[in-house]
Amino acid sequence: MNDPIGDMLTRIRNAQMRHKSTVITPASKLRAWVLDVLADEGYIRGYEKTTDANGHPAIEISLKYYEGEPVIRELKRVSKPGRRVYMAVKDIPAVRQGLGVSIVSTPKGVMSDQNARSHNVGGEVLCTVF
Secondary structure, eight states: OOOHHHHHHHHHHHHHHTTOSEEEEEOOHHHHHHHHHHHHTTSEEEEEEEEOTTSOEEEEEEEOEETTEESOOOEEEOSBTTBOOEEOGGGOOOGGGGTSEEEEEETTEEEEHHHHHHHTOOEEEEEEEO
16 A cells, blocks of 8 residues: 555545445554544544454444534545655645645644644644645
């Protein structure tokens, strides 16, 4: 697998299209950090670390719905393995005039765009959520 974050985002999108309550993805620290930001911003209920059928570590993500519709309307990968996107703190985009969130990997950890601005750090823009 070349793009583990892209794979996780696609699994979330596909599960929400089928109105699943949970989705399982292979575990990694970066995936957990991205899920921490999604949970803090209120886009998912939460996640827990489990093991899959083969005994490999996995993460079970609890998806969130409001009035039968998924809370996450749009989930886009910005920085990809073939084209990394780095931005200074002043260049980090506001998603839908601040209604959405950019998830940024900074030297101080993975955080939302608003936290990155408050800590005055830039970094790699992993994805945008609305």
